[in-house]
Amino acid sequence: MVLLTPFARVIPLPETIMRCRYSVVAACILASFAATAEQEPIERLEVQGDFRRLSVQNIAGSIAVVSEQDMQRSSAQHLDDVLNQLANVNFAAGASRGRFVQMRGIGERSEFIDVINPSVGVLIDGIDYSGLGISSIAHAEQLEVFRGPEATRFGTNAMAGMLNLSSKQPDFRRDGAFSATLANYNSWQLSGMFSDAISEQVAFSLTVDKQVSDGFIENAFLERKDTNDIDELTTRARLLYRHSDDLALQLIAHHIDQNNGYDAFSLDRNRTTLSDEPGQDKLNSKALALRSDYSALSGIDMMLQLSWLSADSDYSFDEDWSFVGISPGWEYSYFDRYLRSREQWTVDYRLVSDEQGRIFGNTDWVLGFYGSSRDLDLQRLRRAGSEFREFDSSLQRDNLAVYGETSSALSEQWTLVVGGRVERYKDDYRDSGDLSLQERHTMWGGKLSLNYQASEQAMIYTLLSRGYKVGGVNGEALSRAGDDGFSALLQQATFEPETLVNAEFGVKGAALDGSLVTRVAAFHMWRHDMQVKGWLNPDLGPEFAGFIDNAGRGRNYGIEMENRIVLHPSFILHVNAGLLKSKLGPYVTGNEPQIDMTGRDQAHAPRFTYQLAGDWYLTEQLMLQGSVQGKSRFYYSDGHNARSSGSEVVNLRLSYQLEQWQLALWVRNALDQDTAVRGFYFGNDPRDEYVPHTYEQWAEPRRFGVTASYQF
Template identity: 85%
Template structure:
């Protein structure tokens, strides 16, 4: 009965209707949980929203991953964390997975064309979208927003947003240090320290160094480190409490990444034959100044000014082989992309307090946002003895105004209305004397009705709209003169995309913390859907990519997260997602009709089953199984991944301030694809097309020693 009024307004597909009993059950569980005996309860606050509120009281599907959750799977990088979450996937195509898909929507690579991400990344409020998250060591928490969040984040959050917060400064000394050694010649050193400098000034500093040979053996070069990891990440915060009304915070980041890239094998395994292994390098620095002022009558003033500079060098052996592998058939090519990025952002907003409410029942937020970004690319491609260079520059400026109101209609019912109007302009030029200017105004927003059934149970309905900007197909323009690629002249630009999301959710928790549950049913409509297309006339080694608009698309399903304390010594964590996605009318340049097919990197089923077993005061066993069904690698071909089930184990021994952990990730050593292509690249079989996959990490095992003070 809870779904009936909602279903009359927006007809739900059969897949979701089959899930209605799960939602009704969640409502009943939430109501029952509210009657439990009152004790303490875990409260996870969302830091990325306008106000710091409990995740249980915000409309929308938000996953909050604490440092303890990351430890459960011995996570060392974002890849390891995302596998825990329902309806979340990622793509590699580089040394790390930095392209994220939420509910089947998100990019999978970036070569020449500048792509505005469907799923953005913020670290301490600084925009790292397109660069990814380099380290999660000693993070305070990671928040994953599912669904459009245009009101809060704008064009970078059409499908969702990842928000990582490093440790906040503390006026009491808090510190931790950990050292890890693992197979594949891997080691990690990380540390965190927070302390007071004076009565008004405190700081926090986090540093992380990771090194590994990687999981590839190059038999031609007789090396096992051509796909290695070598990363250093430093993040710091300096807090100055000027008074009870005013505080300032200075944030500084530095990243040095010097990773190898030699991931694709002609033999379609973990053995490569490249004679020129690639690199995936990144050097970035970022600064932010934040102010929180509570001295205005009726509102709090918050603003953050940030700056980021990043240089990347991404290069790879395009033929994946060596000269002489098959004379007469072989080709030799090497591709290199050198990027520089300079950006600044200013986010300025007023948030009402108790004295600033409208009509005593309406809280409000009003803000504006401006940003500027300059991106330079130098691409150098060598094919045989022929050397081709392509340079381009994109200057992108954004300006937006946004607002939100929250009106208490009754003691239990709240209406939230939010909106954002954004204007962007792009100025593009390249070394082919091509200049393109694009100007667009876009809007997004949300409307939610929240019903607080009890202090511990909330039911909400949500309608939200997101958007992302269009762009220029630089690769298509640069290669339109090649034989067989003339059709690329028709793909000079691509249009903005919009998304509308309808969602119904239930959140509940027992007062004593023995049960926490969150369930969301959603249906999303995509318009002018941006898809990655490939023109590969003869399915051979020469191909070109571009971004196309595929008309419409649909994504709908259900996701749930539960934590259940079955016994004082055992806690069970269950998350699961069911997703159905469809491409709208879309025929590729190669003539493949993809209409109605599942979208790329959109597995129909994802889940995690995890448990924490406290064997004694000193000994804890943690185990998890993370699974996902197979999915298509691209919207331009029909190559698919296999399904996967990853088993993770961790045994912790606590000795006063020391902890020793023996752990294994992917303990059953299952191969899983994290990026895939379909074409011919092997001269030994005369370039017959195959599905080539980049594999995720194999079985990992190691030991970690941690000291907390």
């Protein structure tokens, strides 16, 4: 089948489009042919995070909608388990969980002293969690994955894409679900969702999830197996008040209490650590949002959301990864701790035209205003031997933006979409070194797409979009510039904003009877003043410092596809695949010796990602689901050449449905592969006098468990 034929290499966009044109034509022909069948239309997945709720098949851009059923296919309990399903998506772990997401090879991989500016943002119920990650996806309504720049809709935190998670909407009919899971590594999970009406006008929904696990690390020195454990409680609630058909008010409340351990890196480069002071990854966050939807005005719908979030985190680790006495004469004993607090307010006010409000009778429009204020405070406590060092910093960031979009029907089949956003940000930075800096920048992004609706079920689009993200201050570089060997960091005080231009061509098609759903996109992206993470390690010993630098330019291009094929009434095949080629522009690392990285692949940008999954209905009650998720090897950093190995992860799930009950037996990573989620290259082992090695953090090993669910 032409649609599923992979290419041996990824090539620049014009040739890429030529080579994939047969796949595109095949998708259109198959979708159009199937659309002639006299069947009732299938249920469509709607994108909730765009300006209007539309089918994913009718929006220009590479968007994936992951439903609750898709999450169950791999028995997903966390965002990590879901992201592996998606083409051209990768992630890096911060501690015991994956927190940093990369799309099409672009995204951050860690956060220490410096405030990161995410290339891939995270929204939960419209509240900005960018940089905090997602603790739970239990009983989520759906997860939307926007690949490519989405500045018009989301602004600075969506230069490479956006994750938009929606919790369960309140239902005026009683709806509920409960599940309990037991798994190896002393793991268990209890989660529940309940929604009901309080009155004819008021309804609510409540989701609670508790997850506990010892983790997958054994600490040989402390003789413990829970130093990298997981202990998380997540609560999300919504209260809906329908005053009338024209006015709806909604109150949203979130609470996350995360008390995870952090003991992930091993001097022996396996899952056995030697730390005498394991760290932790704690997060306590609270969030509230008030949303109003008003549609009584002629021609205009109004949306207003005001949100507040407060988060305190405690992130620490044993910097030497060892114990006192491991190698007298060579050893060192350091411990690092980062205490962060974050408080933010955001307001998003939007006017959206309806049929009566169209301009010239054929143009829908959106006009909006966005504002945010964020206070970020850091206290770093570091013990180096018997010496204690402290570094404090505060950053206040204010953003103001106006945005708009028009969608004009040029004919029955052709539609032109034009959108843009202008955003002004102001940073006020202060630290304990008596440094005070102010940054002011105005940035802009936009999109231009021409869409051709070949039939009701098939669309072809061309898209040109521009994204951006803010610059900032290298607090770590400035704090270490006075130390011996680190004077070069004075040249790395700040870094500039980055911009991204994306050209994309895609096809979306679906059969009316649901036998085929396909989405194919070819893209080419140009990065300007791209931000990269550099490291200075003067004597290749345990002392090093990180900083963010601008590498001039970079390129990312490739293809991604998603297919759902009903091969038989009892068997459904899912095929997702992504091909990616990325290149660093002129860039020489700050390390000694310096390394010229010009033309090399960008960090955490695997050239090939895929998922092959199937749902097999053995009987009316019994279903077998399986998936193979893989990615090719990739570089861990833009500052060194250490690389991961390629990986293939096999997941299986056997479930039995009996009326309202379901019992499922599942296994993730059935072949017990070691899959890396983070890597460094430096010397940290005193037993070999600090010879540089590649140190890796591993994803979960083979997991198996049983889940019982009840729905009412």
